[in-house]
Amino acid sequence: MYSFKNDYAEGAHPRILDKLVETNYVQQMGYGEDEYTMEAKERLRQKIHNPDAAIYFVSGGTQTNLLVISSLLRPHEAAISAKTGHIYANETGAIEATGHRVITVETSDGKLTPTDVENILQEYALRPHVVKSKLVYISNSTEIGTIYTRLEIESLSTYCQSKDLYLFMDGARLGHALTAEHNDLTLSDISQYTDVFYIGGTKNGALLGEAIIFNKARLAADFDYMLKQKGALLAKGRLLGIQFLELFRNDLYFTLAKHANEMAMKIANAMEAQDYPFLTPPHTNQIFPILPKTVMNELMRQYDFYEWKTIDEQRSAVRIITSWATDENKVDAFIDSLKRITS
Amino acid sequence: MYSFKNDYAEGAHPRILDKLVETNYVQQMGYGEDEYTMEAKERLRQKIHNPDAAIYFVSGGTQTNLLVISSLLRPHEAAISAKTGHIYANETGAIEATGHRVITVETSDGKLTPTDVENILQEYALRPHVVKSKLVYISNSTEIGTIYTRLEIESLSTYCQSKDLYLFMDGARLGHALTAEHNDLTLSDISQYTDVFYIGGTKNGALLGEAIIFNKARLAADFDYMLKQKGALLAKGRLLGIQFLELFRNDLYFTLAKHANEMAMKIANAMEAQDYPFLTPPHTNQIFPILPKTVMNELMRQYDFYEWKTIDEQRSAVRIITSWATDENKVDAFIDSLKRITS
């Protein structure tokens, strides 16, 4: 059974493992004070064209989200998220566990607009009987595979600034967003338009690791304490530094994400060729085709993937995820199976 | 400069790296449901002779401590620790951040006795105006290099049961404790006498990783939710599973700890030969000799280690730590330097 269930089924890109082996016996400072981490941060600052950014590496996305949000908010402040947002849908109440409400917005595409946020501000007006909205959380690519345009991010950014709201982008799959065919955003844009964002390594070729980037360093004041307090400061911080160093050497990060997207698009095209619709437009490495259940079940005999949502008695939307490690031969075989089943 | 500052200055034991490379492209389930993790848990259950233990792998010691303690305590309950305990002295208030007081006991050797705990219970008697003591936290080896005897653990265990207190052992350096020359404790004893303990990988040859062991599985009820909520559930759980699988293949874990201890004892013996006293008796890979400041300063020109505590105008206690990776040649050179300086 080949798996299209997620983008973390394999280990790490070989260049990362090679580098771990190569540097293994070099003694380094602990807790992220090592040379690899320093160099990786410097490289990222150059990539985003923001020499003043404050950067931290941590081990996963939930950890990132709870650290950033609990660090920025006072006790009575809340985050606004799409209902499909990872912090609301997939993190076991991690944000609430730090004391903050996540206010949700129903969306069709997993993206937030200034109007969405404005509606929340109006709904939460009766001070002090309601929480105070203070941070807007968005994901790019989203949890349902969609991406933001430059214009969308810019307008959200402008709106947030006008309302004194932080804009925080979850980039667990940022590589996939930025290498999507119709994308017009750059790392540099994101650094300009958001207050904080992160670049996900775990889902794009690292063993583990996310790079948190505070575009305004003052927002990171005392963030080192937070890392330690929440159990996120690895003794061997080199493990994270080395990985980001490799991921951003010769743009490996984008090469890997592009591969994942291409594999997904190949499958998406095959689905479209069979006239199967999609729950959300396929842009990145997560696609949600709507298949006859008979087809879905037949494919599931050979391939692992999730049934995402029942559409009607005959059809379900499924989720197919590709990754940096997806084998093109397997993709071709999957497409062949699809054709065979539907012919 | 060779470093004796800590036991996490290098990467991981080569057998771990080899296994990561070897298994890299095998697709696995995420979030600790992979085969390596399953197998590693099974191996640990055998090692501790407790087939019913509930085991979880996480990335670091602070994370472990906050997870275990916040999972076991209700809001008004507190943990008791030596004042030198890692949860009080080195974790940025991680336990308090989950809502619980850490009640401290002054000790000379970093170890708790039933009498210490009894004194706290008496001090905290005026219900409901004080917190309720509910968990006793001990470290083995301790943060100042000492170890518990079997009798000490047994009596503490008996006392804790009689008072309905959980006994939790921080085993960040458990390998070093169990391979110390005068140790009479086994993994199996620890599983029998404590409610929860953990086996530290980070400080004994892993890239990262601690194995949390609930000796009574019912105490781990819903612990999986906690892991996710606190950001401790790695998507690629295989990274932890593989490491513990290797560490406990042919007792590599104990071999590594023994090496660290031997290197430390070699240095300790050389110190003793010069009639230098110790802050605490040297048993494990952390030793605290008291040196003339002139000697300390001279050594520091070639070697990295911490000045731990000023003793008087002429002398300081220093902390020297060895590890699985400590090079015996460097140890010998260090001893030579010491002899040269003091001759």
Place this chain on the structure above:
Amino acid sequence: MYSFKNDYAEGAHPRILDKLVETNYVQQMGYGEDEYTMEAKERLRQKIHNPDAAIYFVSGGTQTNLLVISSLLRPHEAAISAKTGHIYANETGAIEATGHRVITVETSDGKLTPTDVENILQEYALRPHVVKSKLVYISNSTEIGTIYTRLEIESLSTYCQSKDLYLFMDGARLGHALTAEHNDLTLSDISQYTDVFYIGGTKNGALLGEAIIFNKARLAADFDYMLKQKGALLAKGRLLGIQFLELFRNDLYFTLAKHANEMAMKIANAMEAQDYPFLTPPHTNQIFPILPKTVMNELMRQYDFYEWKTIDEQRSAVRIITSWATDENKVDAFIDSLKRITS
């Protein structure tokens, strides 16, 4: 301007003030160990026909809700509430501030059904990536003036037991619910069907005070510590005990609530006589008639009440609240004004 804005615009029923004056110089134990508190608890246990109930008095509803919920839930557990529920809509994230998500259900009448809860359980199935539902929070009367029938509570209770969920009833306006014309619930029923509920004093004639009743005493284990820790344990607990003693002497509590309901029904009948519809059926002391804005504005020149919700360009729902202290002459005058305006 006479106010129909809320049910806490005046002080306390005179019998309460008399008793405070009468007992003022009697020395009593502090922190709720006084004789009045003891006696009031005993009286309530008799009223609910549950001699084993554990009872605590606190100063307000938000305090009650956060105490009860944070005491009963473990860190990963959540409460389910109607979206109009006070814990979600009006308490500044008090529950989330204790670390727990409030999962909401959209309802038309502010009430939860077993089906509502079942839907949430199904939505939150992907353990451990989602919070665990553990407590169902309902209000009676609800925040929009509706009440539960005996059958509704019974079926919800049965369902909750089958799913190992706590059922908690917010009774800030319980008196108004139990004295509503069509009510068929008794205090005794509520004690039987819920795990915890509270009887609100603040909104029914007390200066402040809510009586928290754990129908199963074991659920209140160590609740005294919680009270103190959250700042809810009044030094002069007598202030609460005396009030509940008076409120439940000769059923004053129900007499007061009945008066409030009757005043509201008088207004509701007058509204109905003018063919004005209601947002929710008028049963208790909170009614939500839908008025032409011209009528609303005219009435607002003489009376204080809230515009609740815009219905369309011409009409708004308003909220009119009566209380134990509402002056019938003012109600008659209000009705006269209404008739005059609409004639």
Place this chain on the structure above:
Amino acid sequence: MYSFKNDYAEGAHPRILDKLVETNYVQQMGYGEDEYTMEAKERLRQKIHNPDAAIYFVSGGTQTNLLVISSLLRPHEAAISAKTGHIYANETGAIEATGHRVITVETSDGKLTPTDVENILQEYALRPHVVKSKLVYISNSTEIGTIYTRLEIESLSTYCQSKDLYLFMDGARLGHALTAEHNDLTLSDISQYTDVFYIGGTKNGALLGEAIIFNKARLAADFDYMLKQKGALLAKGRLLGIQFLELFRNDLYFTLAKHANEMAMKIANAMEAQDYPFLTPPHTNQIFPILPKTVMNELMRQYDFYEWKTIDEQRSAVRIITSWATDENKVDAFIDSLKRITS
């Protein structure tokens, strides 16, 4: 049995009860927006000579402490307190429950000095592995009856400002401190030297109530949300406003405290006349004479008071507390008993 156990054994000063009765039917806004509260705040601003102070009334001291401290601190920040401080010794971990460590200092007199604080800052230097000290908590009068001089407060204030630490004074018994015989502090001094302090009503003649005073209004930003979130915002805020209005009409507050002090001094003098020493010098309404156990036991047959601490086999320190309501006849009778027993 007459009680000298605490200063909250009776109800409230009659002028307070009279005012509650007098204003009972005047309709007022809820949640502290009533006219009495507004007027009481204005009166306090005048008393402290600080027209810009931000003032809030809440129901008790633990509530005050947890509100102020959790509002001012970020997650990694800690409060420093004497080990006898109420927040450490008597509040069931209320501060830790909001996520913050209370760092303690052993003292003989319950008071903190700049040197005490400096020592803590040096002990907690290893950023980011330790919490960050950010607030100094002091009580005046202290929990063991001592008071601060103007010079002591001034030097502590200067030190705190130099280290960017907040200075917060717990004034649960501030009246007793300011009316002590050797006191040289004024309300106005305290407003000048502290960042926040509170004026306790509960222990000086109110039914309940403490006035929180932020001397710099910006430190109170969004404090109204905090009040609501922690369950501290009373619907009938008038109850608190009316009490402080009366307590600060014609300086009733100080008259009451002075009476309490005088009664305590009368007893202290009688003790001294018998050559009994004191645990701490008797200055305010809490005194700690050291009595032969035979004398203590004999007195306890007629009077309620606490045995505070065993001194040796023959002697114990006891705690005797007087209040605004202490009957001078009872004091005289107590002194007579003392003389009789010891003659």
